[in-house]
Amino acid sequence: MAGSGSYARGDQPRPVPxxxxxxxxxxxxxxxxxxxxQATSEAQRRAAAAxxxxxxxxxxMQGAQPPSDRxxxxxxxxxxxxxxxxxxxxxxxxxxxxxxxxxAAVNAALAASDVVLAKAILTGLAKGGLKLAGPHAWxxxxxxxxGMRKWLGQQGFLKPGQPGHHWLLKQxxxxxxxxxxxxxxxxxTRGNLDHGRMHGPYTQGGVRYPPYxxxxxxxxxxxxxxxxxxxSSAGHSGxxxxxxxxxxxxxxxxx
Amino acid sequence: xREPDLAYPALGFWKPLARDGRREGERFRxxxxxxxxxxxxxxxxxxxxxxxxxxxxxxxxxxxxxDVRRVGRKTxxxxxxxxxxxxxxxxVVHILELDLVEGPPITFAEVRQRxxxxxxxxxxxxxxxxxxxxxxxxxxxxxxxxxxxxxxxVSEAKTVQEMFDGMDAVWPR
Numbered sequence: 001m002a003g004s005g006s007y008a009r010g011d012q013p014r015p016v017p018x019x020x021x022x023x024x025x026x027x028x029x030x031x032x033x034x035x036x037x038q039a040t041s042e043a044q045r046r047a048a049a050a051x052x053x054x055x056x057x058x059x060x061m062q063g064a065q066p067p068s069d070r071x072x073x074x075x076x077x078x079x080x081x082x083x084x085x086x087x088x089x090x091x092x093x094x095x096x097x098x099x100x101x102x103x104a105a106v107n108a109a110l111a112a113s114d115v116v117l118a119k120a121i122l123t124g125l126a127k128g129g130l131k132l133a134g135p136h137a138w139x140x141x142x143x144x145x146x147g148m149r150k151w152l153g154q155q156g157f158l159k160p161g162q163p164g165h166h167w168l169l170k171q172x173x174x175x176x177x178x179x180x181x182x183x184x185x186x187x188x189t190r191g192n193l194d195h196g197r198m199h200g201p202y203t204q205g206g207v208r209y210p211p212y213x214x215x216x217x218x219x220x221x222x223x224x225x226x227x228x229x230x231x232s233s234a235g236h237s238g239x240x241x242x243x244x245x246x247x248x249x250x251x252x253x254x255x
Numbered sequence: 256x257r258e259p260d261l262a263y264p265a266l267g268f269w270k271p272l273a274r275d276g277r278r279e280g281e282r283f284r285x286x287x288x289x290x291x292x293x294x295x296x297x298x299x300x301x302x303x304x305x306x307x308x309x310x311x312x313x314x315x316x317x318x319x320x321x322d323v324r325r326v327g328r329k330t331x332x333x334x335x336x337x338x339x340x341x342x343x344x345x346x347v348v349h350i351l352e353l354d355l356v357e358g359p360p361i362t363f364a365e366v367r368q369r370x371x372x373x374x375x376x377x378x379x380x381x382x383x384x385x386x387x388x389x390x391x392x393x394x395x396x397x398x399x400x401x402x403x404x405x406x407x408x409v410s411e412a413k414t415v416q417e418m419f420d421g422m423d424a425v426w427p428r
Binding site for chain 2: 128129130131132133139141142143144145146149160161163192193195196199200201202203204205
Protein backbone atom coordinates (compact mmCIF):
# COMPACT_ATOMS: atom_id res chain seq x y z
CA MET A 1 0.00 0.00 0.00
CA ALA A 2 1.28 3.38 -1.06
CA GLY A 3 1.69 5.91 1.79
CA SER A 4 1.99 9.71 1.85
CA GLY A 5 5.75 9.36 1.41
CA SER A 6 6.71 10.92 4.78
CA TYR A 7 8.41 8.55 7.17
CA ALA A 8 8.94 11.34 9.77
CA ARG A 9 5.16 12.05 10.00
CA GLY A 10 4.36 8.36 10.21
CA ASP A 11 2.48 8.48 6.85
CA GLN A 12 0.12 11.18 8.12
CA PRO A 13 -1.11 13.87 5.55
CA ARG A 14 0.04 17.44 5.88
CA PRO A 15 -2.10 20.59 5.23
CA VAL A 16 -1.40 22.49 1.97
CA PRO A 17 -2.90 25.98 1.37
CA UNK A 18 -5.42 25.98 -1.65
CA UNK A 19 -4.66 29.20 -3.52
CA UNK A 20 -7.28 28.46 -6.37
CA UNK A 21 -10.24 27.80 -4.08
CA UNK A 22 -11.61 31.33 -4.35
CA UNK A 23 -11.45 31.67 -8.17
CA UNK A 24 -12.80 28.12 -8.59
CA UNK A 25 -15.84 28.81 -6.44
CA UNK A 26 -16.43 32.02 -8.40
CA UNK A 27 -16.46 30.09 -11.73
CA UNK A 28 -18.90 27.53 -10.28
CA UNK A 29 -21.19 30.28 -9.02
CA UNK A 30 -21.20 32.00 -12.41
CA UNK A 31 -21.90 28.77 -14.26
CA UNK A 32 -24.81 27.97 -11.94
CA UNK A 33 -26.25 31.42 -12.60
CA UNK A 34 -26.01 30.88 -16.36
CA UNK A 35 -27.61 27.44 -16.05
CA UNK A 36 -30.48 28.86 -14.04
CA UNK A 37 -31.02 31.62 -16.59
CA GLN A 38 -31.09 29.12 -19.45
CA ALA A 39 -33.52 26.85 -17.61
CA THR A 40 -35.89 29.77 -17.02
CA SER A 41 -35.70 30.80 -20.66
CA GLU A 42 -36.40 27.23 -21.88
CA ALA A 43 -39.33 26.88 -19.49
CA GLN A 44 -40.83 30.13 -20.81
CA ARG A 45 -40.39 29.02 -24.44
CA ARG A 46 -42.07 25.67 -23.74
CA ALA A 47 -44.93 27.31 -21.92
CA ALA A 48 -45.51 29.65 -24.87
CA ALA A 49 -45.48 26.81 -27.39
CA ALA A 50 -47.64 24.45 -25.34
CA UNK A 51 -50.81 23.47 -27.28
CA UNK A 52 -49.82 25.46 -30.34
CA UNK A 53 -47.69 23.16 -32.48
CA UNK A 54 -46.74 24.07 -36.07
CA UNK A 55 -49.53 23.85 -38.69
CA UNK A 56 -49.74 22.92 -42.36
CA UNK A 57 -49.34 26.52 -43.33
CA UNK A 58 -46.43 27.25 -41.04
CA UNK A 59 -45.87 28.18 -37.42
CA UNK A 60 -48.32 30.56 -35.79
CA MET A 61 -47.37 34.16 -35.13
CA GLN A 62 -45.06 34.32 -32.09
CA GLY A 63 -46.77 35.44 -28.95
CA ALA A 64 -50.18 35.66 -30.67
CA GLN A 65 -51.63 32.39 -29.43
CA PRO A 66 -53.66 32.24 -26.25
CA PRO A 67 -52.59 29.85 -23.47
CA SER A 68 -53.75 26.29 -24.05
CA ASP A 69 -56.17 26.28 -21.11
CA ARG A 70 -58.03 29.27 -22.55
CA UNK A 71 -58.34 27.94 -26.16
CA UNK A 72 -61.76 27.51 -27.77
CA UNK A 73 -60.50 25.32 -30.61
CA UNK A 74 -57.62 22.87 -30.34
CA UNK A 75 -55.61 21.77 -33.37
CA UNK A 76 -56.65 18.28 -34.49
CA UNK A 77 -54.28 15.32 -34.14
CA UNK A 78 -52.78 13.47 -37.12
CA UNK A 79 -55.67 11.03 -37.48
CA UNK A 80 -58.33 13.61 -36.75
CA UNK A 81 -56.91 15.87 -39.43
CA UNK A 82 -57.63 13.14 -42.02
CA UNK A 83 -61.39 13.36 -41.41
CA UNK A 84 -62.90 15.33 -44.31
CA UNK A 85 -64.57 18.65 -43.41
CA UNK A 86 -64.10 18.06 -39.65
CA UNK A 87 -60.27 17.90 -39.66
CA UNK A 88 -59.67 20.82 -41.98
CA UNK A 89 -62.51 22.85 -40.47
CA UNK A 90 -61.16 22.40 -36.95
CA UNK A 91 -57.67 23.27 -38.11
CA UNK A 92 -59.00 26.42 -39.79
CA UNK A 93 -60.77 27.52 -36.57
CA UNK A 94 -57.67 26.81 -34.48
CA UNK A 95 -55.53 28.79 -36.94
CA UNK A 96 -58.02 31.63 -36.78
CA UNK A 97 -57.78 31.61 -32.99
CA UNK A 98 -53.98 31.75 -33.33
CA UNK A 99 -54.42 34.72 -35.69
CA UNK A 100 -52.68 32.65 -38.34
CA UNK A 101 -54.94 33.99 -41.09
CA UNK A 102 -53.12 32.49 -44.06
CA UNK A 103 -53.27 29.05 -42.42
CA ALA A 104 -56.95 29.55 -41.67
CA ALA A 105 -57.61 30.47 -45.32
CA VAL A 106 -55.77 27.40 -46.62
CA ASN A 107 -57.60 25.08 -44.25
CA ALA A 108 -60.95 26.72 -44.97
CA ALA A 109 -60.33 26.15 -48.70
CA LEU A 110 -59.51 22.53 -47.92
CA ALA A 111 -62.75 22.18 -45.96
CA ALA A 112 -64.62 23.73 -48.91
CA SER A 113 -63.10 21.16 -51.28
CA ASP A 114 -64.26 18.44 -48.88
CA VAL A 115 -67.78 19.87 -49.02
CA VAL A 116 -67.72 19.87 -52.85
CA LEU A 117 -66.55 16.25 -52.87
CA ALA A 118 -69.15 15.14 -50.31
CA LYS A 119 -71.89 16.97 -52.19
CA ALA A 120 -70.86 15.32 -55.48
CA ILE A 121 -70.91 11.87 -53.88
CA LEU A 122 -74.29 12.41 -52.22
CA THR A 123 -75.80 13.90 -55.39
CA GLY A 124 -74.45 11.00 -57.44
CA LEU A 125 -75.95 8.50 -55.03
CA ALA A 126 -79.28 10.36 -55.03
CA LYS A 127 -79.36 10.09 -58.83
CA GLY A 128 -78.96 6.34 -58.65
CA GLY A 129 -75.21 5.90 -58.19
CA LEU A 130 -73.89 3.35 -60.63
CA LYS A 131 -76.01 1.54 -63.19
CA LEU A 132 -76.03 -2.03 -61.98
CA ALA A 133 -77.95 -3.87 -64.69
CA GLY A 134 -77.20 -3.80 -68.39
CA PRO A 135 -77.21 -2.94 -71.16
CA HIS A 136 -74.09 -0.89 -70.51
CA ALA A 137 -73.32 -0.03 -74.13
CA TRP A 138 -72.77 3.72 -74.45
CA UNK A 139 -75.34 4.59 -77.09
CA UNK A 140 -77.82 2.18 -78.60
CA UNK A 141 -79.95 2.84 -81.67
CA UNK A 142 -83.49 4.15 -81.08
CA UNK A 143 -85.00 0.75 -82.02
CA UNK A 144 -82.91 -1.08 -79.41
CA UNK A 145 -83.06 -1.34 -75.63
CA UNK A 146 -81.86 2.02 -74.17
CA GLY A 147 -78.12 2.27 -73.45
CA MET A 148 -76.07 4.18 -70.89
CA ARG A 149 -76.32 7.62 -72.53
CA LYS A 150 -80.10 7.56 -72.30
CA TRP A 151 -79.98 6.36 -68.68
CA LEU A 152 -77.54 9.13 -67.73
CA GLY A 153 -80.00 11.64 -69.25
CA GLN A 154 -83.00 10.15 -67.46
CA GLN A 155 -81.18 10.15 -64.11
CA GLY A 156 -80.02 13.75 -64.52
CA PHE A 157 -76.29 13.13 -64.87
CA LEU A 158 -76.35 14.72 -68.35
CA LYS A 159 -78.69 17.29 -69.84
CA PRO A 160 -80.60 16.61 -73.06
CA GLY A 161 -78.19 16.82 -75.96
CA GLN A 162 -75.18 17.40 -73.70
CA PRO A 163 -72.13 15.50 -74.95
CA GLY A 164 -70.64 13.18 -72.34
CA HIS A 165 -66.87 12.82 -72.31
CA HIS A 166 -65.07 9.69 -71.11
CA TRP A 167 -62.46 11.55 -69.11
CA LEU A 168 -60.63 8.74 -67.31
CA LEU A 169 -61.27 5.50 -69.18
CA LYS A 170 -61.43 6.47 -72.83
CA GLN A 171 -64.27 5.13 -74.92
CA UNK A 172 -61.75 3.50 -77.25
CA UNK A 173 -60.00 1.78 -74.32
CA UNK A 174 -60.28 -1.93 -73.57
CA UNK A 175 -62.06 -1.25 -70.28
CA UNK A 176 -65.44 -2.99 -70.21
CA UNK A 177 -68.59 -0.97 -70.94
CA UNK A 178 -70.04 -1.68 -67.49
CA UNK A 179 -67.09 0.19 -65.99
CA UNK A 180 -66.07 2.95 -68.40
CA UNK A 181 -69.64 4.15 -69.04
CA UNK A 182 -70.54 4.64 -65.37
CA UNK A 183 -71.41 8.16 -64.14
CA UNK A 184 -68.13 8.88 -62.27
CA UNK A 185 -66.19 8.43 -65.49
CA UNK A 186 -68.41 10.64 -67.65
CA UNK A 187 -67.94 14.41 -67.69
CA UNK A 188 -70.72 16.52 -69.16
CA THR A 189 -69.11 18.96 -71.57
CA ARG A 190 -70.15 22.49 -72.52
CA GLY A 191 -70.91 21.50 -76.09
CA ASN A 192 -69.68 19.68 -79.15
CA LEU A 193 -66.80 22.09 -79.73
CA ASP A 194 -65.61 21.66 -76.14
CA HIS A 195 -65.91 17.89 -76.46
CA GLY A 196 -64.24 17.87 -79.87
CA ARG A 197 -61.22 19.82 -78.62
CA MET A 198 -60.74 17.31 -75.80
CA HIS A 199 -60.19 14.66 -78.47
CA GLY A 200 -58.06 16.65 -80.91
CA PRO A 201 -58.35 19.41 -83.48
CA TYR A 202 -62.00 20.09 -84.29
CA THR A 203 -63.55 21.85 -87.24
CA GLN A 204 -66.89 23.54 -86.77
CA GLY A 205 -68.57 26.03 -89.08
CA GLY A 206 -65.53 25.97 -91.32
CA VAL A 207 -63.19 27.03 -88.49
CA ARG A 208 -60.49 24.65 -87.34
CA TYR A 209 -59.98 24.80 -83.58
CA PRO A 210 -56.77 23.42 -82.01
CA PRO A 211 -56.95 20.70 -79.40
CA TYR A 212 -56.70 21.69 -75.76
CA UNK A 213 -53.14 21.77 -74.43
CA UNK A 214 -52.39 19.41 -71.51
CA UNK A 215 -53.16 22.04 -68.84
CA UNK A 216 -56.43 23.07 -70.55
CA UNK A 217 -57.34 19.44 -71.05
CA UNK A 218 -56.76 18.66 -67.38
CA UNK A 219 -58.97 21.58 -66.38
CA UNK A 220 -61.78 21.03 -68.89
CA UNK A 221 -62.09 17.25 -68.83
CA UNK A 222 -61.71 16.64 -65.10
CA UNK A 223 -65.07 16.61 -63.31
CA UNK A 224 -65.65 18.81 -60.27
CA UNK A 225 -65.67 15.84 -57.91
CA UNK A 226 -62.26 14.65 -59.14
CA UNK A 227 -60.75 18.14 -58.80
CA UNK A 228 -62.10 18.33 -55.26
CA UNK A 229 -60.76 14.83 -54.57
CA UNK A 230 -57.27 15.83 -55.77
CA UNK A 231 -57.22 18.91 -53.53
CA SER A 232 -58.77 17.09 -50.61
CA SER A 233 -56.46 14.06 -50.68
CA ALA A 234 -53.31 16.16 -51.16
CA GLY A 235 -54.34 18.64 -48.47
CA HIS A 236 -55.32 16.06 -45.89
CA SER A 237 -52.16 14.02 -46.52
CA GLY A 238 -49.99 17.10 -46.08
CA UNK A 239 -51.90 18.11 -42.99
CA UNK A 240 -51.62 14.63 -41.47
CA UNK A 241 -47.86 14.55 -42.08
CA UNK A 242 -47.55 17.99 -40.44
CA UNK A 243 -49.70 16.91 -37.51
CA UNK A 244 -47.77 13.66 -37.07
CA UNK A 245 -44.54 15.67 -36.82
CA UNK A 246 -46.12 18.03 -34.33
CA UNK A 247 -47.43 15.14 -32.23
CA UNK A 248 -43.95 13.56 -32.15
CA UNK A 249 -42.40 16.83 -30.99
CA UNK A 250 -45.02 17.01 -28.28
CA UNK A 251 -44.15 13.50 -27.10
CA UNK A 252 -40.43 14.36 -27.03
CA UNK A 253 -41.17 17.36 -24.83
CA UNK A 254 -43.17 15.29 -22.39
CA UNK A 255 -40.29 12.80 -22.04
CA UNK B 256 -102.09 -18.22 -74.05
CA ARG B 257 -102.60 -17.31 -77.67
CA GLU B 258 -99.30 -16.75 -79.37
CA PRO B 259 -98.73 -17.53 -83.02
CA ASP B 260 -95.29 -18.30 -84.43
CA LEU B 261 -93.70 -15.07 -85.52
CA ALA B 262 -91.03 -14.76 -88.19
CA TYR B 263 -88.11 -12.91 -86.63
CA PRO B 264 -86.82 -10.26 -86.67
CA ALA B 265 -90.05 -8.53 -85.84
CA LEU B 266 -90.87 -4.89 -85.48
CA GLY B 267 -93.10 -3.40 -82.79
CA PHE B 268 -94.91 -0.10 -83.12
CA TRP B 269 -95.64 1.48 -79.74
CA LYS B 270 -96.52 4.82 -78.21
CA PRO B 271 -94.39 5.63 -75.11
CA LEU B 272 -96.26 6.76 -72.05
CA ALA B 273 -95.15 10.23 -70.94
CA ARG B 274 -94.82 11.22 -67.27
CA ASP B 275 -98.13 13.07 -67.44
CA GLY B 276 -99.91 9.91 -68.62
CA ARG B 277 -100.32 10.98 -72.25
CA ARG B 278 -99.09 8.84 -75.12
CA GLU B 279 -96.20 10.25 -77.16
CA GLY B 280 -95.81 9.88 -80.91
CA GLU B 281 -95.32 6.42 -82.34
CA ARG B 282 -91.92 4.74 -82.11
CA PHE B 283 -90.72 1.34 -83.21
CA ARG B 284 -88.67 -1.37 -81.52
CA UNK B 285 -86.79 -4.30 -83.03
CA UNK B 286 -87.22 -7.81 -81.66
CA UNK B 287 -84.41 -9.93 -83.06
CA UNK B 288 -85.58 -13.14 -81.38
CA UNK B 289 -88.41 -14.48 -79.20
CA UNK B 290 -86.22 -13.73 -76.15
CA UNK B 291 -86.27 -10.01 -76.96
CA UNK B 292 -90.03 -10.03 -77.14
CA UNK B 293 -90.61 -12.08 -74.00
CA UNK B 294 -87.98 -10.64 -71.64
CA UNK B 295 -88.56 -6.97 -71.06
CA UNK B 296 -87.45 -4.64 -68.29
CA UNK B 297 -89.89 -3.22 -65.77
CA UNK B 298 -89.09 0.33 -66.88
CA UNK B 299 -89.97 -0.38 -70.48
CA UNK B 300 -93.15 -2.19 -69.51
CA UNK B 301 -94.08 0.82 -67.38
CA UNK B 302 -93.51 3.05 -70.41
CA UNK B 303 -95.99 0.90 -72.34
CA UNK B 304 -93.61 -0.92 -74.69
CA UNK B 305 -95.99 -3.81 -75.33
CA UNK B 306 -99.26 -2.50 -74.00
CA UNK B 307 -101.56 -2.27 -77.03
CA UNK B 308 -98.69 -2.26 -79.48
CA UNK B 309 -98.61 -3.65 -83.00
CA UNK B 310 -96.03 -6.17 -84.10
CA UNK B 311 -95.06 -6.74 -87.71
CA UNK B 312 -93.02 -9.87 -88.35
CA UNK B 313 -90.48 -10.55 -91.06
CA UNK B 314 -93.17 -12.20 -93.18
CA UNK B 315 -95.13 -8.95 -93.20
CA UNK B 316 -97.96 -10.13 -90.92
CA UNK B 317 -99.43 -7.73 -88.37
CA UNK B 318 -100.25 -8.83 -84.80
CA UNK B 319 -101.99 -6.88 -82.09
CA UNK B 320 -100.93 -7.33 -78.46
CA UNK B 321 -104.13 -8.05 -76.51
CA ASP B 322 -102.62 -8.88 -73.14
CA VAL B 323 -99.25 -8.97 -71.39
CA ARG B 324 -98.75 -11.24 -68.37
CA ARG B 325 -95.68 -11.34 -66.14
CA VAL B 326 -94.99 -15.01 -65.46
CA GLY B 327 -91.58 -14.72 -63.83
CA ARG B 328 -88.41 -12.74 -63.45
CA LYS B 329 -85.18 -13.29 -65.29
CA THR B 330 -83.26 -11.13 -62.80
CA UNK B 331 -82.08 -13.25 -59.83
CA UNK B 332 -83.61 -12.46 -56.46
CA UNK B 333 -80.33 -11.22 -54.90
CA UNK B 334 -79.80 -8.85 -57.80
CA UNK B 335 -83.38 -7.57 -57.51
CA UNK B 336 -82.62 -6.73 -53.90
CA UNK B 337 -79.49 -4.86 -54.95
CA UNK B 338 -81.40 -2.96 -57.64
CA UNK B 339 -84.07 -2.03 -55.10
CA UNK B 340 -81.37 -0.77 -52.75
CA UNK B 341 -80.15 1.64 -55.41
CA UNK B 342 -83.61 2.58 -56.66
CA UNK B 343 -83.07 0.84 -59.99
CA UNK B 344 -86.01 -1.57 -60.01
CA UNK B 345 -86.80 -0.37 -63.55
CA UNK B 346 -83.99 -2.68 -64.65
CA VAL B 347 -85.63 -5.84 -63.28
CA VAL B 348 -86.28 -8.04 -66.32
CA HIS B 349 -89.64 -9.83 -66.47
CA ILE B 350 -90.48 -12.96 -68.38
CA LEU B 351 -93.72 -12.41 -70.26
CA GLU B 352 -96.52 -14.26 -71.87
CA LEU B 353 -98.31 -12.39 -74.63
CA ASP B 354 -101.74 -12.71 -76.16
CA LEU B 355 -101.28 -11.87 -79.81
CA VAL B 356 -104.04 -11.82 -82.40
CA GLU B 357 -103.42 -11.41 -86.07
CA GLY B 358 -104.68 -8.06 -87.21
CA PRO B 359 -105.77 -6.76 -90.57
CA PRO B 360 -103.09 -7.08 -93.27
CA ILE B 361 -100.63 -4.24 -93.57
CA THR B 362 -98.74 -3.22 -96.67
CA PHE B 363 -95.00 -2.95 -96.41
CA ALA B 364 -95.25 0.55 -97.87
CA GLU B 365 -97.23 1.55 -94.77
CA VAL B 366 -94.63 -0.08 -92.52
CA ARG B 367 -91.86 1.87 -94.25
CA GLN B 368 -93.80 5.11 -93.98
CA ARG B 369 -94.49 4.61 -90.24
CA UNK B 370 -90.88 3.67 -89.55
CA UNK B 371 -89.62 6.81 -91.33
CA UNK B 372 -92.08 8.96 -89.37
CA UNK B 373 -90.87 7.37 -86.10
CA UNK B 374 -87.25 8.01 -87.09
CA UNK B 375 -88.06 11.68 -87.61
CA UNK B 376 -89.41 11.80 -84.04
CA UNK B 377 -86.03 10.49 -82.86
CA UNK B 378 -84.08 12.91 -85.05
CA UNK B 379 -82.34 14.35 -81.97
CA UNK B 380 -80.90 10.96 -81.10
CA UNK B 381 -79.58 10.55 -84.63
CA UNK B 382 -78.04 14.00 -84.50
CA UNK B 383 -76.43 13.43 -81.09
CA UNK B 384 -75.02 10.08 -82.21
CA UNK B 385 -73.68 11.71 -85.35
CA UNK B 386 -72.08 14.57 -83.40
CA UNK B 387 -70.45 12.07 -81.06
CA UNK B 388 -69.04 10.15 -83.98
CA UNK B 389 -67.85 13.48 -85.43
CA UNK B 390 -65.70 14.05 -82.35
CA UNK B 391 -63.58 11.06 -83.35
CA UNK B 392 -63.39 12.35 -86.92
CA UNK B 393 -62.48 15.85 -85.73
CA UNK B 394 -65.08 17.55 -87.89
CA UNK B 395 -68.67 18.51 -87.04
CA UNK B 396 -71.23 17.07 -89.40
CA UNK B 397 -73.34 19.32 -91.55
CA UNK B 398 -77.02 18.55 -91.89
CA UNK B 399 -78.76 15.29 -91.02
CA UNK B 400 -76.67 12.89 -93.13
CA UNK B 401 -77.06 9.56 -91.31
CA UNK B 402 -80.78 9.98 -90.64
CA UNK B 403 -81.51 10.70 -94.29
CA UNK B 404 -79.33 7.76 -95.31
CA UNK B 405 -81.21 5.50 -92.88
CA UNK B 406 -84.58 6.65 -94.20
CA UNK B 407 -83.39 6.03 -97.70
CA UNK B 408 -82.33 2.49 -96.74
CA VAL B 409 -85.71 1.89 -95.09
CA SER B 410 -87.62 3.08 -98.12
CA GLU B 411 -85.79 0.54 -100.27
CA ALA B 412 -86.22 -2.40 -97.86
CA LYS B 413 -88.58 -5.24 -98.70
CA THR B 414 -88.49 -7.10 -95.38
CA VAL B 415 -88.07 -6.19 -91.73
CA GLN B 416 -84.63 -7.83 -91.81
CA GLU B 417 -83.52 -5.60 -94.71
CA MET B 418 -84.89 -2.59 -92.90
CA PHE B 419 -82.80 -3.23 -89.78
CA ASP B 420 -79.72 -4.14 -91.83
CA GLY B 421 -80.02 -0.85 -93.72
CA MET B 422 -80.43 1.23 -90.55
CA ASP B 423 -77.62 -0.60 -88.73
CA ALA B 424 -75.27 0.12 -91.61
CA VAL B 425 -75.62 3.89 -91.24
CA TRP B 426 -76.21 4.27 -87.49
CA PRO B 427 -73.25 6.40 -86.27
CA ARG B 428 -70.92 4.40 -84.01
